[in-house]
Every structure is written in C-alpha cells, then in structure tokens.
Amino acid sequence: DAGVTQSPTHLIKTRGQQVTLRCSPISGHKSVSWYQQVLGQGPQFIFQYYEKEERGRGNFPDRFSARQFPNYSSELNVNALLLGDSALYLCASSLTGWSTNEKLFFGSGTQLSVL
Amino acid sequence: RKEVEQDPGPFNVPEGATVAFNCTYSNSASQSFFWYRQDCRKEPKLLMSVYSSGNEDGRFTAQLNRASQYISLLIRDSKLSDSATYLCVVQFTSGTYKYIFGTGTRLKVLA
Numbered sequence: 001d002a003g004v005t006q007s008p009t010h011l012i013k014t015r016g017q018q019v020t021l022r023c024s025p026i027s028g029h030k031s032v033s034w035y036q037q038v039l040g041q042g043p044q045f046i047f048q049y050y051e052k053e054e055r056g057r058g059n060f061p062d063r064f065s066a067r068q069f070p071n072y073s074s075e076l077n078v079n080a081l082l083l084g085d086s087a088l089y090l091c092a093s094s095l096t097g098w099s100t101n102e103k104l105f106f107g108s109g110t111q112l113s114v115l
Numbered sequence: 116r117k118e119v120e121q122d123p124g125p126f127n128v129p130e131g132a133t134v135a136f137n138c139t140y141s142n143s144a145s146q147s148f149f150w151y152r153q154d155c156r157k158e159p160k161l162l163m164s165v166y167s168s169g170n171e172d173g174r175f176t177a178q179l180n181r182a183s184q185y186i187s188l189l190i191r192d193s194k195l196s197d198s199a200t201y202l203c204v205v206q207f208t209s210g211t212y213k214y215i216f217g218t219g220t221r222l223k224v225l226a
Contacts, residue, residue: 023145
C-alpha cells in the first residue's frame, strides 16, 4: 500500500504569491492534518480535517487555509506569502484523528522557499 | 511556557552508550504520548507509543509519569544509526484532538 504522498517536493515562490500544496493520505485513513516545520523546531500544527470538515486549527493567520476532498485527499493554501513562510510543510494521515493513542503517519513533505 | 518541552541537545554519545531523553508537557488533559524519530530534513517517523505502565521495544524503553507530567525515552547500546532528532509528541483534546510536538532532541552517536 502507498504511504502518504505529498506534492510538490520542493517549491520556490516570491513574496506575495500564493501556493497550493497537496496530500493524499494512506488508503482507509479519513483524517489529514497539516504541520509547518521551520529549521531547528518541531512541527507546528496548522489544520486537521476529518470527513471533509475542519476539526482543528492551530495558531496560524487567515492566509492559511485548507480543504479535504471526498476521496480524503487535501490541499493547503497559503496566500500573500511572507519570507517567514519558508519551511517544510508536512501532511499527516490518521484513521480518524479522534481516537486516543492514534498514530500519525507523515508524508515526506513539501519544502517551500519564499524569496 | 511551551506546551511540550524538550532539551534540544545535542547529545553526543559513544557507540554502545545508554542515553535518556526527557520531555515535559503542560496540559494535564493530555491523552496520548509518542516518540517520533526524524532524520535530517526527512519526515518524522513513529518510534513508539508511550503507555502508562511503560513499554519497551528492543533497545528502546519509554516511560510516562502523569503525576509529574513528563515522558522519557531510554536508548540502550546506542548505534551509529540511532543518530537523529527525537520528537516528543502529546495528543490532547481542547475541543478537538491536537498533536503537539516538542522541539526535538538531537542525538549524535559517535564511533
């Protein structure tokens, strides 16, 4: 079975532009969450989606948005890019995102560089 | 205060050594606990869950102390391949389930 897939792997944008990142979860998993990881820090929670509904949101500005599709894949959009948005964006897949002791499985991430 | 705190290290240890990492969390409503391993610029990978009774997986032992709100990871007989960053992860609910990651502790095992 395929693991979590993310695209693209690398992206270079300039300030003010918009970007869309994509994620396909593990087959059978219905929850997708997004994390931002800057160098030297742990992943920071951005969003969690389950069954196409937003179930959690981290402390990120409204420039960040996401959605989940009927096939459980997901997109993360970032508008009006800032230099500080440069980071590794990780998508995590889980069965429901609600159960105690439920494990997260990560994709290999999208490295975004904002110039 | 950060919700999940770890000593960033680095911990430089010789091959064969035993090394321990601690992690503290601030939210007493935390439900579940994990250790993830992350190699440089790669995605985090689950190392092990942490159960109240403590659990072991080969050379790795995880402990949870709910009263003091900390978890630990012990690595025995360190291998060169254990060199990585170890992330402490806490799952809790505050209206919805969230997974909070620590900054990570860097381990370098030296030949």
